[in-house]
Amino acid sequence: MSGHSVQNVDDIDFSDIEAKYQVQFDDGLENIIVVDGVPVIDPSKADRLLTKIAKEFTKKGISVKVDDIFIPWDEKTGKSKGYVFVEFRNVDDAILAVAAMDKHPFDAKHTFKVNHFTDVEKFAELDETYEEPETEEYLPKEHLRAWLADPQGRDQYVTYRGDEVNIFWHGKPSQSELAYKPEWKDFLYVAWSPLGTFIATLHRQGVRLWGGPSWKPVQRFAHPMVKLIDFSPCENYLVTWSNEPIVVPEGAIQGPQYFSPDDEGNNIAVWDIKSGDLLRTFSTYTETEPGTPKKQMPWPALKWSPDDQFVGRLTSGEMISVYEAPSMVLNGKKSLKIEGVVDFEWCPQGEKDREDAEKEKSGKSTKKARENILAYWTPEFANQPARVTLLAFPSRTILRQKNLFNVTECKLHWQNQGDFLCVKVDRHTKTKKSIFCNLEIFRLREKDYPVEVVELKDTVLDFSWEPKGERFAIVSSSDPNLGNPGPGITIKTEVSFYQLDRAKNDFRLLRHLPNRTSNAIRWSPRGRHVVLATVGSSSKSELEFWDLDLHTDERSDKSTIEWGSGLASIGAADHYGVTDVEWDPSGRYLATSASAWTHTLENGFAIWDFRGQELVKLLQDRFKQFIWRPRPPTLLTKEKQKQIRRNLKEYSRAFDEEDAAEESNVSAELIALRKRLVDEWNAWRLLRKKEIGEKDESKKEGEEEKEEIEVWIDEVIEQSEEVVE
Amino acid sequence: MRPILLQGHERSLTQIKFNADGDLLFSCSKDSIINVWFSHNGERLGTYEGHNGTVWTVDTDPSTELMVSGSADNSMKLWQVSTGKCLYTWEFPTAVKRVALNEEGTQIVCITEQRMGYQCAIRVFDINRDEPTKQSKEPLHMFNPVGSKATVCAFTPTPGVIITGHESGKVALFNVKSGEEIESNERAHGDVITDLQLSKDRTYCVTSSKDKSARIHDTKNLMVIKTYTTETPLNSAAIAPNRPYILLGGGQEAMSVTTTSLRQGKFETRFWHKVFEEEVGRVKGHFGPINTIAVHPNGTTYASGGEDGFVRVHHFDDSYYRAKPYGDAEILD
Secondary structure: OOOOOOOOHHHOOOHHHHHHOOOOOOOOOOOEEEEEOOOOOOHHHHHHHHHHHHHHHHHOOOOOOHHHEEOOEOOOOOOEOOEEEEEOOOHHHHHHHHHHHOOOEOOOOOEOEEEEHHHHHHHHOOOOOOOOOOOOOOOOOOOOOHHHHOOOOOEEEEEEEOOEEEEEEEOOHHHOOEEEOOOOOOEEEEEEOOOOOOEEEEEOOOEEEEEOOOOEEEEEEOOOOOOEEEEOOOOOEEEEEOOOOOOOOOOOOOOOOOOOHHHOOOOEEEEEOOOOOEEEEEOOOOOOOOOOOOOOOOOOOEEEOOOOOEEEEEEOOOEEEEEEOOOOEEHHHOOEEOOOOOEEEEOOOOHHHHHHHHHHHHOOOOOOOOOEEEEEEEOOEOOEOEEEEEEEEOOOOEEEEEEEOOEEEEEEEEOOOOOEEEEEEEEEOOOOOOEEEEEEEEEOOOOOOOEEEEEEOOEEEEEEEOOOOOEEEEEEEOOOOOOOOOOOOOOOEEEEEEEEEOOOOEEEEEEEEEEEOOOEEEEOOOOOEEEEEOOOOOOOOEEEEEEOOOOOOOOHHHHHOOOOOOOEEEEEEEOOOOOEEEEOOOOOEEEEEEOOOOOOOOOEEEEEEOOOOEEEEEEOOOEEEEEEOOOOOOOOOHHHHHHHHHOHHHHHHHHHHHHHHHHHHHHHHHHHHHHHHHHHHHHHHHHHHHHHHHHOOOOOOOOOOOOOOOOOOOOOOOOOOOOOO | OOOEEEOOOOOOEEEEEEOOOOOEEEEEEOOOOEEEEEOOOOOEEEEEOOOOOOEEEEEEOOOOOEEEEEEOOOEEEEEEOOOOOEEEEEEOOOOEEEEEEOOOOOEEEEEEOOEOOEOOEEEEEEOOOOOOOOOOOOOOEEEOOOOOOEEEEEEOOOOOEEEEEEOOOOEEEEEOOOOEEEEEEOOOOOOOEEEEEEOOOOOEEEEEEOOOEEEEEEOOOOOEEEEEEOOOOEEEEEEEOOOOEEEEEEOOOHHHHHHOOHHHHOOOEEEEEOOOOOEEEEEOOOOOOEEEEEEOOOOOEEEEEEOOOOEEEEEOOHHHHHOOOOOOOOOOO
């Protein structure tokens, strides 16, 4: 140690450093709070009171020293005034103290009322005269379904490519045009609402809905980092999910449209679309034992009943909780406790059910509409067999139960009118070595809900009901490569069609198509037509267009025709690298797209008619999404629809004429354009040729006559002399 | 249309060219040899050996007596077509990227690469046709184009004026005597110009570019007459005489070919309608990008040379001549 280094500290001039690092104190009054409701006391008890108050504060985690508390005294009575001032080191502590100590019961008689000192002043000076708030001028809102009034009855679709979104009209080539090009920025993807009223974009800050003829923002839902959304079937509610739990930072805006601190840590939020209010949040966090692989979260996590009345939430293996919308309270104050429950589905509402429900609502009919129905299944455990149950809701009566054995997995498929339920049961043999499949078909419109079983030897990959129909199609496979997908392996499949045989009242095989690679069934939304597609394969990308009623114009005389004879292939096509196949809502067109989200080969989309004729094909790099705009159900009555179908010929004449007129118009235009192009070209060529000709008049065009020389070659191959005797 | 496959090169093709009569097809490649073929049956007539590096370019005179080639060995050679003898060799400081003869076969224009501190240079030589082995070592004219380097060039019908295509996508007319830029179109293309071929009467030319488009320019005033936009980088464009078509060839960059499928590569020869700017057909075959395309002077045959090392010669079928894809309008050549 050197003696020099030890200096008298007082000798050094620190003023420059002190000036530099001087702490700025809050010299305002923000760090002072007023605590009202303190007992009125004599000065003799002051010390005790102060100690007590300081202790109460400290209990709540706020350290207050006795010296910081100031008791004002009434000079007349000599007693305290019943309130004290507390000074804190900084504003944050003061805010915290107000939040923690306000309405704190000090003792049986006294309750603290804590306010900021500055607030007291502020409210004292408040202008007491009432000012009437200005009524906002009424602004008529746009008609959200204006697109349905398109005179040409066209459908719309949205494409998302790179950072670019376009909304197009789809019709005849002359009528296909850009409907709107939005300038939306920085979003994950777009989605239509189920009836096509809104289009949603997912941003960092939350979800935004757009709609109306001018595509103005309609509503927004502040769910930061939202990743998935789901609309309720009648477009009343929206469910959003983010993988990041909700965090409500201090000072965040509060209100019915925003998360409150109670929502912290949850992932799922339910919103009311019309008001934009947050209804409730849920957590998706489920306790999994460490070591078990994380299960993929099923989406939608909340399942809506078809009339938007209820929303069900599954707690795997324990229960189904059904909440009433929009209050979001648990129906009957208790969940459906079902041990082992794996999955459930609501029965869709058919057209007739909807009518019945409306009639009942308006009081026109006393007939009760069908109750909502839930179907759920539980696997085998302990000594109980696996079981599929149909449950009416909200009455909670069990309609039908079916026991199943040797079950590996079940999938519930409702027909879209709620007429049938097919439970695809993957069953294993006793040794658990091989898997085969049963289709348990529940008939919902018949008494006692009869169940029929279709047994299959192979594994069923895809199952699909014909919309509004009595037929279904399955893709099955017995390929040994099934279950271990490798690159470049396309699994061989077989497709089968089944139909309800009215005579025998059971489902019978209509047609079996072996040796396919199709893995996706896409029924036209109006039934009858179906497309079998091979998607997600790098080598195969076939599209097969089938018609199930080719020889029958009217379905009424079905009984007279031969079984399965109406089924015919009406077209085949190929879209390399196809990832998505989607019918338009009218069932006239099919769109196929190759999305850059899956692979980067030949991204783009194509539109086909129902016979597989290509109408549009557009290859665009970084193409991501193609979605048809859905349509709400028709407003025409059944009778009206029938009438239109009957007089179709008359109606179509007008359209045919329109088409013919347009066609001749277009071709005339095109011919004129071509003629103009040719004339321009020829004029320019003549001019140049003339110039050249003038320049070298002497040099004649040495166009040689083509000379053909034929050469006959005689070649002696062999010569032999024979002596004739 | 059954193609004839010419397998005479070990590496990718750089340029192919029909002679004026169209009976011979010259091909040069990165394997440093030049081959000559009978165009009607694909029989190889001979090989010109002598270069020590990639032969980038060839051209022949109207009488098919002499042939000129430019190579990466920094030399340009004059050959006797009939014997395969090298008549003369010019040496330069850098590689020769393009050679072209004038209509009479009396002058050569050549472009040398910009490298190792040397600027890109354009030189014009007179050919001593009387004594072909005795050529002037010094060029008749020489100049360095300012700005972006030239990649392709050709003589225009105007004496002393050449047309050039540049790395930046510029097309320009130069006076060879003064080296002065007479006319230029800076925005002819958005990327490097890969090929430039003249019409028979040299009044217009077609250029292809890596910007995925090809264009017809008037060689007099550089006006863009037509544009053909494809979805792949183009390496070559040719004009089909007597029929209103433009042939385009290209494909994925050679370096990324191995990572993409054949389907994706777009290695087809595309036929575009010259006037309506619409694609009318494609011919498949190569399994690498097409580097060069040439059409027979009578328009009866076309050949394509690819990165895959093959030359494919196609004789057009009758249907090619009969087809009138857009009506009967007569279109001048």
